[in-house]
Amino acid sequence: MNQATKVAGGAAAAALMLALASGPSRAAAPAPPAEPLKATVSHWWTSGGESAAIRQFADAFNAAGGKWIDQAVAGADQSRASTINRIVGGNAPVAAQFNTSRQFRDIVDQGLLNNIDDVAARGNWNAILPQTIIDVIRIDGHYYAAPVDIHMPAWFFYSKKAFARAGIKEEPRTWEDFLATLDRLKAAGIIPLAFGGQVWQEKIVFDAVFAQVGGPELYLKVYRDRDLNAIRSPAFRNVLVNFRKLRAYIDPGSPGRNWNDATALVVSNRAGVQIMGDWAKGEFSAAGQVAGREFGCFPGFGPKAPYMVAGDAFVFPKTAKPHVVKAQKLLATVLTSPGPQAAFSARKGSIPIRPDVDTSQLDLCARMGIAIMQDRTRQLPNPEMLLEPDLNGALQDVLTNFWNRKQSPEQAQQAFAQAIQDNTW
Template sequence: MLKLMRSALAGAAMTCAFVSGAGAQEPLRAEVMHWWTSGGEAAAVKVFADAYTKAGGTWVDSAVAGGQNLRAAAINRIVGGNPPTSSQFNTGRQFDDLVGQGLLIDLDAVASENKWSDAIPGPIVEAASRDGKFYAVPVNIHGQNWMFFNAEAFKNAGIAEAPKTFDEFFAAMDKLKAAGLTPIAWGGQPWQEALVFDAVLLGQGGKELFFKVYRDKDAEAIQSDDFKRVAETFHRMRDYVDAGAPGRNWNDATAMVITGKAGVQIMGDWAKGDFIAAGMTPGEQAGCALVPGNNGYVMGGDVFVFPKLGDAPTQGQALLAKTMLDPEVQIAFNKVKGSIPVRTDVDTSSMDACAQEGAALVKDEANQVPSVNFLVSADTVGALQDTITSYFNDASATPEDFAANFADVMSAAD
């Protein structure tokens, strides 16, 4: 994706061509590009749309299925002179080149007025800022190391509670297999497999190893026995997925748990949105627990960037940014989306049990673990995903080979 961005940027000599057209837009008209197209996601984005309309704006919905597809489309429009009012990215470094080329407006005036830095966890503030200025509006915190399960399926298979260790986890998977279910609803796409690997890395390896690998790029840590044990645990999950896993979308894997065809899905908490849309209450019919180990909360999420339409945010951009971080809107949006509010100063007592657990964890800085997207470039993330998915899908691959390949990627990381 980043290579596509750089190619587009290189060919866009007229990067300011769109500024002259900004005045033709209605002041409070906001075309918003996003990839939220599943049932739960569509319901969530409607919360933003309704709130913006209530605030006096006109929301123009521009959805493109798939994060990579959406980002490519948004980048092409931004550099091609036809930018939207705002576009979704993941929290992290995906929009670095757009900032570096001066194509995004900084939102510091709006952020200062509304005291964003006082209400948002430090790692999220840092991920949404460049050179001390906000260039994106973070709208949620997605916990990426959740394990969701069908409570009835667990009960029928004789599993009394969510496993707290990996020994308990694999014992539970054996029980689900014996009951005739697919134990793990697996989305066989590189980004999903990398997400599961990171959850295992934190759960089994702990925060120290997680940070040594991704933040410090410590080659010795990557070649350590602890890292290889994590790799072995991750690879063992192959024994509990079905033949239809390759290429499966995350929401299709979620549907397997919803319908009782599978027992467990390791996924970010956006999956809760689909459980909610299916009438399953998170923490009840849809059980939830962090991946065994409980060594912290891997924080991902979504942000919205605002292409430069002038020297300062337009009225519509400023209103949209303010609306997205309004405390009441934050609660309403994240209730449906499955995530937790990016603001830690809001009352989450009306949210589901899983969200309340996540919000409580994030309030403690010791539990705040930034996702890999915060720590390395989008190019490196892509290379890591390729390495992880190649390892998982090769039955004969060894932890030693995987560690060597992983270390090669991290040695070139920026």
């Protein structure tokens, strides 16, 4: 018997005893069932794998006494903009998705979010959550977001059939091996790199190259420390050069392609590799494919490759209405509980935010990620944890110009440094 059944059973027994004690003539009518706590939830998870994943949270919330009202808005930027407009306009959702990043810092500073400190205290978040996540969601000593997953945005996914057709028997162990692998796929008539030519996807691929080729020390000097000498260094130039080498391995249809359409190229064995976040596994899963059987995955090159940490979280717009506050706290509790965490991650491709969950449903890529997360020296904050949204956007613009135009690496270095200077206060 679960806790909810025990509570319900206890309440029923108490009501029965009261009725008997009062006598037949004075027995009260049964109390009407409690009204479910309604929660309008704004998010951008609309692909097949994403929809299946968030359904796990919705079902768990409904089972806990809530009523999930789904308000999906396609596109992360559009969804966040919609949330902010609704908050300012006085029509805020009960909860809204943001990335586990600095994206919601401004609305915290403006006093537009409720904190969920009591939920965090009951859940012992201080002890169970990775510090990289705590550093983002706890602001001035208060928790303002409920993290729901840990994503690694720079996984390398590959088609086992495509590798076999190209005669590739092993995963690449170095960056040079990786480029040689792409050459072999190209020679076999397979699209080497499934690529979506959108600004945010270009940035993800760049950051993957940066972490692997430049290394964590240079990465942190640039993104965390805003070190202009590091940006102007030969080592950073080498990162830019290797990033643009990948242009030789994409197909003509890549500009503007959605990420899940790029994943579909790997799923259908038309492309060999995609560099994308582990949310892509949801698309493989939706197609009935299994990690280690139809597709493979590796987070980088070598046993100590950096593991970039990212994720998603839900924030709770400011309100003093008791029923809305109760809904927010119930939702935050459900989102971060072990059962829903395991069910969600199994479909989303992420790994749970907490270590005390049943991992039997998770694929080998997720189990690999969980094992890596135990080594704190391999954890690397993703750029959005280190950069304000305006600066991150400015750097995206620099990189898309470098990727799509005939700029020299030196021009890109200068533009990168200028963006840092212009957007740092």
